[in-house]
Amino acid sequence: MAEYETHDFDVIIVGAGGAGLRAAIEAKARGLRTALVCKSLLGKAHTVMAEGGVAAALGNVYPDDSWQVHFRDTMRGGKMLNNWRMAQLHAQESPDRVRELEDWGALFDRTKDGLILQRDFGGHRFARLAHIGDRTGLEMIRTLQQKAVADGIEVFMEVKALRLLRDADGVVSGVVGYWRPSGEFVVFTAKAVVMATGGVGKSWLYTSNSWESTGDGHAMSLWAGADLIDMEAVQFHPTGMVWPLSVRGILVTEGVRGDGGVLRNSDGNRFMFDYIPPMFAAETADSEDEADKWYDDHSAGRRPPELLPRDEVARSINTEVKDGRGSPHGGVFLDIATRRTPEDIRRRLPSMYHQFKELAGVDITAEAMEVGPTCHYIMGGVRVDADSAATTVAGLFAAGEVAGGMHGANRLGGNSLSDLLVFGRRAGIGAAEFASDRTGTVTVDQGQIDSTIDAATAPFDNQGGENPYDIHHELQATMQDLVGIIRTGAELDEALGKLDGLEERARRVSLTGGRRYNPGWNLTTDLPAMLTVSRCTTLGAINRKESRGGHTRDDFPTPDPEMGTLNFVERIPGGRTDGGGVGGTPSIASITVQPEPIPVMPDDLKELLEEAT
Amino acid sequence: MAEETHDTGTGGDVTMRLWRGDESGGEFTDYVMPAQEGEVVLDVIHRVQATQAPDLACRWNCKAGKCGSCSAEINGRPALMCMTRMDTLPPGQAVTVAPMRTFPILRDLVTDVSYNYEVAKRIPPFNPRPKTADEVAAGGYRMQQIDVERSQEFRKCIECFLCQDVCHVIRDHEENKTAFAGPRFFARSAELEMHPLDVNDRRELLQKEQGLGKCNITKCCTEVCPEHIKITDNAIIPLKERVVDASYDPVAWLGRKIRNRTKKTPAEAGATSPATGPAAVQPQFGARGIPEPEPSIAAPAFTATEAAPPVPAPAVDATIEDPPGG
Numbered sequence: 001m002a003e004y005e006t007h008d009f010d011v012i013i014v015g016a017g018g019a020g021l022r023a024a025i026e027a028k029a030r031g032l033r034t035a036l037v038c039k040s041l042l043g044k045a046h047t048v049m050a051e052g053g054v055a056a057a058l059g060n061v062y063p064d065d066s067w068q069v070h071f072r073d074t075m076r077g078g079k080m081l082n083n084w085r086m087a088q089l090h091a092q093e094s095p096d097r098v099r100e101l102e103d104w105g106a107l108f109d110r111t112k113d114g115l116i117l118q119r120d121f122g123g124h125r126f127a128r129l130a131h132i133g134d135r136t137g138l139e140m141i142r143t144l145q146q147k148a149v150a151d152g153i154e155v156f157m158e159v160k161a162l163r164l165l166r167d168a169d170g171v172v173s174g175v176v177g178y179w180r181p182s183g184e185f186v187v188f189t190a191k192a193v194v195m196a197t198g199g200v201g202k203s204w205l206y207t208s209n210s211w212e213s214t215g216d217g218h219a220m221s222l223w224a225g226a227d228l229i230d231m232e233a234v235q236f237h238p239t240g241m242v243w244p245l246s247v248r249g250i251l252v253t254e255g256v257r258g259d260g261g262v263l264r265n266s267d268g269n270r271f272m273f274d275y276i277p278p279m280f281a282a283e284t285a286d287s288e289d290e291a292d293k294w295y296d297d298h299s300a301g302r303r304p305p306e307l308l309p310r311d312e313v314a315r316s317i318n319t320e321v322k323d324g325r326g327s328p329h330g331g332v333f334l335d336i337a338t339r340r341t342p343e344d345i346r347r348r349l350p351s352m353y354h355q356f357k358e359l360a361g362v363d364i365t366a367e368a369m370e371v372g373p374t375c376h377y378i379m380g381g382v383r384v385d386a387d388s389a390a391t392t393v394a395g396l397f398a399a400g401e402v403a404g405g406m407h408g409a410n411r412l413g414g415n416s417l418s419d420l421l422v423f424g425r426r427a428g429i430g431a432a433e434f435a436s437d438r439t440g441t442v443t444v445d446q447g448q449i450d451s452t453i454d455a456a457t458a459p460f461d462n463q464g465g466e467n468p469y470d471i472h473h474e475l476q477a478t479m480q481d482l483v484g485i486i487r488t489g490a491e492l493d494e495a496l497g498k499l500d501g502l503e504e505r506a507r508r509v510s511l512t513g514g515r516r517y518n519p520g521w522n523l524t525t526d527l528p529a530m531l532t533v534s535r536c537t538t539l540g541a542i543n544r545k546e547s548r549g550g551h552t553r554d555d556f557p558t559p560d561p562e563m564g565t566l567n568f569v570e571r572i573p574g575g576r577t578d579g580g581g582v583g584g585t586p587s588i589a590s591i592t593v594q595p596e597p598i599p600v601m602p603d604d605l606k607e608l609l610e611e612a613t
Numbered sequence: 614m615a616e617e618t619h620d621t622g623t624g625g626d627v628t629m630r631l632w633r634g635d636e637s638g639g640e641f642t643d644y645v646m647p648a649q650e651g652e653v654v655l656d657v658i659h660r661v662q663a664t665q666a667p668d669l670a671c672r673w674n675c676k677a678g679k680c681g682s683c684s685a686e687i688n689g690r691p692a693l694m695c696m697t698r699m700d701t702l703p704p705g706q707a708v709t710v711a712p713m714r715t716f717p718i719l720r721d722l723v724t725d726v727s728y729n730y731e732v733a734k735r736i737p738p739f740n741p742r743p744k745t746a747d748e749v750a751a752g753g754y755r756m757q758q759i760d761v762e763r764s765q766e767f768r769k770c771i772e773c774f775l776c777q778d779v780c781h782v783i784r785d786h787e788e789n790k791t792a793f794a795g796p797r798f799f800a801r802s803a804e805l806e807m808h809p810l811d812v813n814d815r816r817e818l819l820q821k822e823q824g825l826g827k828c829n830i831t832k833c834c835t836e837v838c839p840e841h842i843k844i845t846d847n848a849i850i851p852l853k854e855r856v857v858d859a860s861y862d863p864v865a866w867l868g869r870k871i872r873n874r875t876k877k878t879p880a881e882a883g884a885t886s887p888a889t890g891p892a893a894v895q896p897q898f899g900a901r902g903i904p905e906p907e908p909s910i911a912a913p914a915f916t917a918t919e920a921a922p923p924v925p926a927p928a929v930d931a932t933i934e935d936p937p938g939g
Contacts, residue, residue, distance in 0.1 A: 041672075042730065043772055044680040105739035107761045114755030132765065138679065138763065141728045141766060150738035157730075182720045210674040244651020250677045276776060355678065358696055361654070469663035501717065513668025516635070517720040519666030 004176070004185035009033045010435040011428075012175055012190035014217060016163050017045035018137075018420030018479060019400025020196030021144035022097075024153050026428025027194075035154040036306035037175065037188060039212050042155050043145045044208055046198050047420065050137025051253035051351060053129025053419070055117055055414030058093035060115040062126040062298065067091040068608045069125055074415060075609055076279070076561045077123040077309045078408020079549040080564055081230065082583075083458035084601040086406040090415070097421035098130050103149050106143040106157040108132055112130070120258040123412040124310040126215070126298065127258075134253045134351045157578060159186060160215060160525060162225040162583075163442040163452045164193060164396065172224060172395035172443045176452050183515020185453050189436035189442050192328055193426045194389075195221055195382060195398040200234075202526075204375035206332035207481035208240055214526040214534030220530060221382045222572060223585055225326065226391040229404040229567040230380030231533070232540030235550045236485045237409055239264075240374025242331035247359045249374040252334065252352060254413040255515070256369075257306045259348050260295055261336035264368070265315070265325035271332070272305035275316035282307055284564035302425040311549050314373040318485055319416040321372065331372035337365055366455040373485050377416065379550060383569065389427035395434060399427035405567075409549025452588035455584030457515070461525055465510030467522040475502055475530060483538050488554045493543045499535050499588060506531060506582040536570045543568050543593055565588075566595040582594070628698065628707040629657055636718045642666075643707065648699070654710060655683055655694035658722075670721035675909045679775030680837060685722050686711045688804065690774040691837045713778040729774050732794050736801055737818065741810040760809045760871055766805035767848060771798060782827045793824035796834035796844045802810035803848035806855065816852075816859045827850060 011027040013020045016038035027034040029251070038045065057070040070091035073083050096105070098116065102108065108130050109117040118127045132139040158180040165174040165187070174189040197217025201209025201329040222228055257263075265271045276284045291304035306313065308345050318331050327333055336345055342365035348354050349364070350499035356362040356369060381404030382391050389397045400420045407415060482495035506527045511520050540551075546560035547553050570593050572586050578589030627648045630641045644661045652710050655673055662669050673683040676695045683694040688702060688709050701707050716724035741754075749753050776796035782789050794802070802819055819825040832845040844846075 003672070040674055040680075041682065044674045044682050046675075048771075049675050049677065050678050102754055105805075105811075107756075107765050107808070110758040110761060112758055113751075115751060115753055117758075132768070135679075135769065142768060142770075146733075146738060181725070211850070212674060246652045246656040247677075275632065316873050337752065351679070358678070359698070360651075444780065466669065467663075469667060473663070477817070483642060506828070513932055516672040517723050518668045519670060521661055525697070558897075 002185060002228055004187050004453065006187045006189065007035070008189045009154075009382060009588030010191050011035075011194065011431045012037060012188045012192075013043065013194040013196055013431075014038075014175060014220075015196035015198060015400070015402070016042055016145075016155065017047040017196060017383065017606045018140055018144060018417060019199055019402075019424035020045070021141070021148050021432065022193065022421050022424025023194045023196055023399055024148055025144065026149075026152050026425045027091055027151050027153060027432045027435075030429070030432040030436075031595045032432050034565040035156060036148070037156045037161055037177065039158065039160050039180070039216070041157050042143055043391050046213060046562055047137045047141045047417070049208070049210065049251065050140070050417055051134045051251060052121060052258065053096055053136045053414050054094070054140065054417035055121070055128050055412065056098040056122060056130060056418055057091060057126075057128060058095050058098065058116060058130065060111050060113075061118045065126040065128060067095075070094070070128065071605070072608050073124050074412060075408070075416075078410055079559065080408065081233070081385055081548060081567070081598065082408030083405030083599060084605055085599065086423070086568075087408075088605060089386055089426070090406060090419060093422045094418035097418065101140065101143050101421070102541070104143050104147045104352045106132075106139050119255060120295070120303075120307060121254050121306040121413040122257065122313065124143070124414065125225045125303075129255075132254070132493050133347070134255050135252070136212060136417065140420075144608060148302045149209040156186070156188075160522060161197075161220065162456060162525060163448065163585075164220050164222060165189070165443070165448055166395075167443045169309045170225065170394065172393055173436075174444045176449050178456065178515070181517055183518065185207035185489035187444070189444055191429035192395050192397065195396065195402050196390075196400045196427070197402045197423065198470035199401040200378045200530075200537075201375045203475055203479045203530045203534045204475040204484070206240065207375040208237055208249055209375065214530050216526070216529045218381060218400065218536070218608070219529035219585070221391060221393070221398060222382040222536070222570065223590070224396060225236050225572070226383060226396060227381045227383040228536055228570040229411070229541065230557060231378070231404075231536040231570055232544050232551045233379035233407075233409045234375060234551055235310060235377040235379060236314045236373040237376035238310055238373055239318055239371040240376075241355075241360065242327070242370050242372045242517040242518075243329035243360060249373065250355065250359070251376070252369060252371050254310070255347070256334060256349060256352060257304075258298060259336070259344075261306070261334055262304070262339065262452070263306050263313070266327060266334055267325060267598065269349035270306075271320050271325070272308065272313065275319075276305050276308070276310065277312060280312070282528055284308065290346070291468050292513060298338070303452035309412060310339045311552075314485060317371075317373055326372075327370040329370050333368040335368040336370045337367055341489055342366075370540045375480075377411055378537075379409060379411050380404045380537075383567075387426065388433075389423055390434070392431050397427040397431045397434070398466055399423040407430075409551060415530070420524055451584050456525055457522070458583075459509045459511040461517075462508065465508040468506075468511070468520055468527060470508050471502055471527060472523060472530070475499075475527075475534060479534055479537075483534070483541060485555050486552050487541050489545075491541065492538055495538045495544070496535070499531060499538065503531050503582060503588050513574040523532065525583060527583040531582065531588055532585070532591070536593075539570060539591065539593040540568045543595065565597055567598050568593050569596050620888065624904070627657065629661055630707040630709040631658070631722065632711040633669070634718065635720045638663070639718075639721075639840055640807065641709065641711075652699050653695055654687055654697045654699060654708065657708075658694060658710070664744065670723045672723045679771060681771030681839075683714055684773045684775050684778065686713060686778075691778045693771045693773060693775070696757050696839055709790075713774070713926075714772050715778045715780070715784045726774050728790055729772070729777060729795070729797065732798050732802070736794070736798060736805070736820070737813045737815055739805060739811055740813045742812050754810060758810045762803045763847075764806045764809075768801060769842055771840060772797065773839060775837045776800075779833045779834070781831065781836045782824065789824065789827065792822065793827055794819075794847065795827075796873070798823065799825065799852055800842060800844050800848040803852050806852065816856045819852060820856050825849070825856060828853075
């Protein structure tokens, strides 16, 4: 019989980034016993790395902005695959969510009138991103963290969640995990659970994501019977650092381009003018002269092509490099040095200045940066009800990057921070209402607790097996090479085979040392989720035989209108929770994929999309 | 571009001298790794984990200097492992990495920093003035950029706790932890005190319960701050001056109060904090198990400044009621 401690709450939130904190604040405000469980220390979650800003149609810089235009930009940026209701709620509610942060102490940069300043970003028609220099995520997470502390919300830090627990009726009723510092196991029982675990990027080699982004919430939800959608829709941010190799993938904010930075190839040409897609031709400048007028006055010219949505820019950079017009280290040049004064650059982009100076020895006020695409964000995720953030499993809610639908096939910059706030709050409300309505004593399946703990500790008894770091490195190489920014059917099929092989090897991991703060063990317990999510992305990518947003198929290079009406849904039939896979999880072979129609948009919203391009 | 290579770039080896152990003790262990160009200390530690010591404990998240997780003492100097390039360290010498000394050891390079989270709970939270009619109509508070910038400097803090680690008041005096907030939280209080909207008055709490007077402004905290926040000059000294105003110059204090806004009394401000009073902080994992640095690194670079800056103003001197801690 495994030993563990137990804690009981009304609402448990897994993940303490922006969405988790916002959900906790909301549930707590409704009088529920609320706790946060997070894998790292409080305040270190991936939200902290967001740079450029939070998108909300405040209209402080361009009064013509409105939720309707924000909704339109979001849907077009997502190549119409978005859940329209989520995009609508997001556009309508994000202004209030941003202003609320100010009521809680956030200090955004200001307009001359003393209101929240907004900056330009790709795909947003108006300057819309509220920001603090280029450290907006830090300001957001600190504000929410300090609010959560002030509200007295309990936080269980450095706890790795392993599995969701369900009661006899299949209702989600808790989580089992372990304290990373001590290695001791812990069970949380709750009337409702919110997944807010963020993304999956650590399964790719070059990523802007921290080690935490291993898809835990995607996988735990799937294992508990929830549906995932659009898992093939992975965003490669156009501008990650490429040199030195050790920093390859670290994010370079889109704010550089929003503030006037341009992309050039090895010939010195602003190559983005060669890649303007028909969908955006009407609103994109066709000369440098016109584009340059736009920065100061959006009515003086159309927007520069450097500010096309991220999927377009990332693909264009990829092509330039492939065609031999790249920078010395396999990227392209991002130039702000010749476009803005050193003082402006240091004031508007202090983190970027600091990051290049200290990590690459590059002074961005004097020379161009070398940048290239980096795995950044997954648009796909747990299928949710837009209004309540409820998943397809009773008692389980999801918000933030782990939830799917909001961003369709491609996310616009700045829309994730607003997503966290809008749907974090809604998940908090949804979970609080579910918990309040739930009657009877919460029970969990003892066998599931015991088997999870036994499976988690088994690699310590295994001798001479696999090294978990080797498996992780091979997984990253596989996903980078075969399920990267440009995909083909043959390579995706090859990836499936490799993933099966890696699952087999992951079953044979052996570990040394004890359970106390053992990163080899921590990685071993992350592997089942990484393998699961990688399989889902690959399956979705095989089935989506078209190119749409972040998903590009070299063998199907254009969008297919028919496919544009479908979500690909991954699930484990029967909601199996045990067996076959790694660490007692279901085998990745048990994951199925099938097309289902996306929700149909009402006519009044359709009209918004057709208005004024 | 950053083409310049140093001698770590061309095939040689680098010796990583890493502290291994737990609260009961430990020792430095050498790991020899092939050098690779452009790496930071954290990169090499990751390679040690992947190839030689899979259970080597090391806390990190973003590897981009943004989250403040990977704090350690590198060649005796508190720094972020992810922002310390190998080619900035003396060539041909072992690179020594030890856990932060001020906090209890969990394992290897990881310490128990819960002290900081306990202190955070005792800071009276942000408490804004009501919006004016104009602001309600405009949809949000009006503040000028120049007014928000003072607090924005402190909000750059990534909570790496290197300033707490280097602060002599708690680095050398465990007993002070029960009544000393430390530089990070003086910066937090300064941020709130200078916040254009906040109406709480934290000055008495700062002096009586958070040990502001114990700081003898040696500026070690400023020197190690990876965000280059001028903690001593821009946070601690102005706070000390405000406390002096409150204690010794009621007229100036009253003038400030009338001119600016109505601050809440310390008791009121303290009452809104979820954990009030001088709660003792008990380390989660018992006694400190601080490794002794190697003789070669016994004199950390930052100690050079300890004697340097004299106390600048008599007004500040007057606030030092308690004996300096370090």
